[in-house]
Amino acid sequence: DSGVTQTPKHLITATGQRVTLRCSPRSGDLSVYWYQQSLDQGLQFLIHYYNGEERAKGNILERFSAQQFPDLHSELNLSSLELGDSALYFCASSVGSGGARTGELFFGEGSRLTVL
Amino acid sequence: AQTVTQSQPEMSVQEAETVTLSCTYDTSENNYYLFWYKQPPSRQMILVIRQEAYKQQNATENRFSVNFQKAAKSFSLKISDSQLGDTAMYFCAFMKGNSGGSNYKLTFGKGTLLTVNP
Numbered sequence: 001d002s003g004v005t006q007t008p009k010h011l012i013t014a015t016g017q018r019v020t021l022r023c024s025p026r027s028g029d030l031s032v033y034w035y036q037q038s039l040d041q042g043l044q045f046l047i048h049y050y051n052g053e054e055r056a057k058g059n060i061l062e063r064f065s066a067q068q069f070p071d072l073h074s075e076l077n078l079s080s081l082e083l084g085d086s087a088l089y090f091c092a093s094s095v096g097s098g099g100a101r102t103g104e105l106f107f108g109e110g111s112r113l114t115v116l
Numbered sequence: 117a118q119t120v121t122q123s124q125p126e127m128s129v130q131e132a133e134t135v136t137l138s139c140t141y142d143t144s145e146n147n148y149y150l151f152w153y154k155q156p157p158s159r160q161m162i163l164v165i166r167q168e169a170y171k172q173q174n175a176t177e178n179r180f181s182v183n184f185q186k187a188a189k190s191f192s193l194k195i196s197d198s199q200l201g202d203t204a205m206y207f208c209a210f211m212k213g214n215s216g217g218s219n220y221k222l223t224f225g226k227g228t229l230l231t232v233n234p
Binding site (some may be wrong): 002031033037042043048056058064088090092094104105107108109110 | 153158159160161163166181207220221222223224225226228
């Protein structure tokens with residue numbers, strides 16, 4: 001158990017809909033990362049938040065948005081869903097300020113999104 | 117931009133034998149980290165081993181070891197005494213070093229599916 005919690009584990013929805021994926025990082029971790037894993041694109045970095053502030057953006061579509069709340073949990077919002085958005089969405093967390101194992105990310109179990 | 121290439125989409129090995137997974141990367145950075153992550157059927161990403169680019173000594177973690185060739189930009193993973201539980205997708209990943217910030221973005225390869233046969 002990595003200590004990172006993601007909900008829901010599975011989600012099935014229709015095209016055009018909007019969903020919210022939730023992530024609770026490990027206790028004490030300030031950084032939250034979102035990754036998308038699909039068969040054709042592999043693992044792609046979407047966005048990074050550190051202590052409530054957006055720090056880096058990757059290949060995140062404009063239809064997608066994220067935020068990190070004061071309690072450090074994060075939500076990834078996916079809107080106007082398309083078939084191609086079907087993927088496994090991972091959240092990862094890290095200490096965020098160095099430490100004994102700088103650079104180690106702890107991953108949740110992912111949220112499997114299926115768009116029909 | 118960094119790229120990570122895993123040229124072996126699938127590999128198989130007999131239980132108790134040794135297998136090596138290949139990874140090459142491209143970067144202009146001098147300070148970086150390299151990782152191997154394992155994704156079993158349970159789908160959770162699990163860190164297997166990490167290597168700091170400034171260290172010449174190859175990292176080892178029990179049955180897992182790496183062959184890090186910085187000049188060649190190569191980072192292979194060797195699994196000794198393979199076990200059935202090693203069956204998983206293995207991802208090579210790159211992370212830029214940072215000077216005290218908090219950005220730990222990983223760039224992943226496409227993965228190698230390893231099957232350990234009894």
